[in-house]
């Protein structure tokens with residue numbers, strides 16, 4: 410690990426938006442700790458990787474206590490960011506086909522683990538350190554897309570949890586007192602050319618009758634590249650003076 414004074418913990422660095430974000434932060438001299446099941450294949454002196462399954466709560470708790478706590482409390486950091494980026498896209502069937510085990514797993518990966526990480530990091534990072542939390546959201550957090558009920562639900566809940574976290578930062582009832590210089594960003598990256606999009610357009614319309622928009626995104630050239638949608642995230646976590654909760658969508 411190198412000598413920079415800014416730490417970013419980024420989930421889902423083995424693919425897509427998370428990989429692009431980690432690469433951009435490393436180029437800007439952030440120390441980056443990536444978390445995913447697969448290796449990220451990033452060779453950089455400021456990068457280290459924690460292999461963890463966000464669907465395994467006990468495993469994540471062990472990582473938080475054994476790896477993240479000593480790291481996040483290191484006195485060298487002037488700024489710590491958590492980017493909850495990792496997610497899965499869901500069963501791609503209507504809610505009438507809900508499999509409760511599959512739904513519970515998706516909610517653990519997309520909602521429970523990110524909320525746990527938000528709370529853990531907010532409660533661990535020293536009060537004098539600038540704290541920035543980013544939850545990668547989706548249009549599906551605020552609009553009802555048929556066939557994406559599990560994913561919509563998971564992103565809506567994460568968005569609200571970010572709002573509550575920010576309200577707690579600003580509450581004088583917060584154990585430990587107000588958390589100053591802390592802010593949460595809920596960011597919709599738009600439609601991005603990643604393996605998640607590939608999976609979403611790969612099912613036949615018999616399997617996923619609501620899948621045509623995903624095929625159209627590709628055919629009509631509407632997909633953004635991951636490198637092109639991360640600027641607002643790097644700007645937010647590097648910046649000062651934001652409101653405790655900020656929400657934006659790529660491109661406006």
Ligand SMILES: NC(=O)c1ccc[n+]([C@@H]2O[C@H](COP(=O)([O-])OP(=O)(O)OC[C@H]3O[C@@H](n4cnc5c(N)ncnc54)[C@H](OP(=O)(O)O)[C@@H]3O)[C@@H](O)[C@H]2O)c1
Pocket residue numbers: 420421422423424425426427444445446447448461462463464493494495496497518545546547548597598599600601602603604605606
């Ligand atoms: N692509 C889009 O159009 C789009 C649109 C709106 C929002 N988003 C959001 O953007 C974020 C990134 O998505 P992406 O498009 O970059 O997808 P992606 O290429 O499929 O990457 C997903 C990342 O999440 C990690 N991940 C998934 N399940 C995990 C688990 N159980 N434990 C640990 N890590 C796990 C994956 O790592 P491993 O497989 O190695 O574990 C991978 O690094 C997600 O929150 C997604 O909802 C994407």
